[in-house]
Each structure stands twice: as C-alpha cells, then as structure tokens.
Amino acid sequence: MPAAAPARHWPVRFDHCFQRILLDNACGQPWREVIAAPAYRNADAELLERAITLGERALAGDEDLAELNRESLRLRGKLTERDN
Template sequence: MAADHLVQRWFALTREELPALAGARGWPVHLDHCFQRILLDHATGGPWRDTIASPAYRNASDEQLQQAIALGEQAIAGEQDMDRLNDKSLAWRGKRKGRTKRPGLS
C-alpha cells in the first residue's frame, strides 16, 4: 500500500495538474483515469491490472507510485511525450497498434 503523501501527490497530479494542461499541450487524453492508466502502465511495464489489484492507489507499492508520479512530472516538464506514452499504453492493451500520426508530430 502506497504512503499517504504519495497518494495525495498522485491525485493532485492526475486529477488536477495533468488534466489542466491537456488542452494547451494538445494531449490525446484529458480525463484523470486516462492519465492514471498511462502512468501506471508505464510504471509496471504493461497493463497495470496485471500487476496491481484495483484500486491501484491503495494497492500499488511506493516504488510503483513513485515511478508513475515521476513520469507524470516529466510530461509536465516536457521531458516525456504524452502522445507516445498513451500510444504505448494502448498498444499493451491491444487497443491500438503503434503510433497514430497526428498533425504536427513526426
């Protein structure tokens, strides 16, 4: 079970900070649960439900939640591409094969 301060940071990041930036950044997602899926999938190396029991915020290890938070913070800093992170998450889930070309992206 993740520490309370990590859970608080997780919810601030995924419910407030990332959704607030989504429109201006042109990100493919804007809902909190989508950011949670993307970040947790990358923290676990595949669909998070294969590794963490639901609800993830209660059952993730500190390390898993720290990795997910760090990735979200890197996206805010412009060090990670949310489009690519989303595409990889969806590919792991069999919902999209590879990257979909979007205007302005190479």
C-alpha cells in the same frame, strides 16, 4: 494533468486516462494485471514513484505523453504498428 491537457494538445484529458497511461508505462504492462484496484491504495511505493515521475516529466516537457499513451494502448492490444 487534466488542467494542462488542452494547452498541451494531449490526447487525453480525464484523471483515469492519465492514471492508465502512467501506471501502464510504470508497470510495463496493463496495470490491472499487476495491481488490484484502486491502484493508489494497492500499488507499492516504488511503482507509484515511477508513475509520478513519468507524470512530472510529461508536465515538464521531458516525456511525450502522446507516445506514453500509444505505448499504453499497445500494451493493452488496442494499437497495432499500423496505428503508430
């Protein structure tokens, strides 16, 4: 995903940012409230599959990564309705 970020004008470009976005959205809350770090080792297969599917859909253009990022930030209390 980091390699695809510049051409797609995604709001993030680092691995850990994509991890945050995909895992937060897969969990429906900040992932660290549900999974001990590191997530790749401690998350159950179902949750990882949801996160992977979101990433694949974003790469295919079927999910809006910018919207997923906004939702992740909202879940973390770092985005208000005014920021949308």
